[in-house]
Every structure is written in structure tokens, then in C-alpha cells.
Amino acid sequence: MAGIEVVVHVPQESGEDLDELLDVTGWLRDEFLALDVQDVRPVQATTAPDGAKGVGAIAGWLAVQLASVEGVRAVIELARGWAGQRRREVEITIGGDTLKLSGASAGEQERIIDAWIARHAPGS
Template sequence: MIDSNGPTLHVLPAGDGDPEELAELTGDLRGELLDLDDVLSAGPPPPEDVPGTAKGLGAVVGWLVVQLGTLEGLRAVVDAVRSWVSRSGRTVEISIDGDTLKLTAVTAEQQQRIIDAWLARHAAP
């Protein structure tokens, strides 16, 4: 499975399932994440590590593995993804050790409550 040292992001495909559009959107999100100070790297996982039932190179489209310089960087990543989701209208799942946060088009207040609860589960002890 994917390295559990950092979050794994999955940009969910739209209903039409256009892999080229999904690859472009994922690339845009990757670029924004790489601009963050606490993000050391962000890129696709090896195809054999992609969770789920999809097979082949198309299986990595929409997936990013993020390596953080600090645990505090997790909040910055979540905030950046949340902003990107609100602009793109897409849905992104962020997972750490099997715990998944799904960011989608809900009200800002609802999303903040969900994010705060998820981040609290991954705060430094």
C-alpha cells in the first residue's frame, strides 16, 4: 500500500470519466501543493501501490502522494486542497493510515467542522 508517512490524495473523476481532464486537474493541484513551504514532494504513486480495483497506468491518474516536512504541514495541505476544491468543483479524498477525509462542495462551515475533526485525529500527541 502507499507510504503512510504522508497523506495520499485522490482527485475523484467526474461522471464522464475523462482521464485527460483528470490528469490536468491533478497536475494543477500538484503545482499548488508544491508551492507550500511544508511540502517536500507531491507526485503519483507507483502503479502497484494505487489502492482500489483499477489496473494499469490509468489507475494512477488522480492520485498524489505528498511528503511533508512537518506535521503542521498537514493543515496547510488540507487548506490548499479545500481552496482548490471550491474553485474546481471536484471532490478530493485525503487519506492517512486508512483514515479518509473527503473534501467536496459543502458549505464552508460544514467543511471546516469536518476538517477540524479529521485533523484532530492526526495531531501530534
């Protein structure tokens, strides 16, 4: 089975400079590497996702490689906890389908996450 690539985007906050965003994204990358993932790397300018404008804009983007869809939930849960602790928004994308983690109650987020993961399960 081919691996799954999950793209994680940490949007730059108002007043945050590029170095701060790189630091924050680096900390999140380190946390992802502690999970059962194949690789976590910054998105390169040559493969920048839709919506990324300029080199500075891709500073908050990470590509997480997973062996299977089962690891997606762990990535989402880590990102959700990380975003909640820091009061930041995090976006997770698979194949152009983006899940935004912020602003919803825990129960609402859980339902949204379940439906989003179901769309990416084998056979869906």
C-alpha cells in the same frame, strides 16, 4: 521525526477522459509544490492505494510528503479551495483515514477538518 505522507485523490468525473484527469491532477500537484512540502508525486501502480483499480484509476492520485503534521492543514486548505473553485471532489487520506472535501458548508467543513487533523496529531 519521520515525515507524514498524505494521499490526495481527485476522482475522475463522468465524461472526463484520462488525459483531462492527468492535466487536472498535474495542476493540483503544481499548487501543492508551492507549499512547504518535501515532495509531491503521482502514486505509482506498484503502491496504489486501496480503491484504485487499474493504471487509469491511479491517474488522479498524488502522494504529498510533509515534514510534520503542521503542514497537513495547508494541504487541506489548498485542496478545499481548489475543489471549491472547480466544483470537484477531493479526498485526502492519512493512514487509511479519508477526509472527503465537498458538499458541506464552510463551517461544517471546518469542524470536520479540525476533528480529522486532531486524530493525526502526535499523541492521539
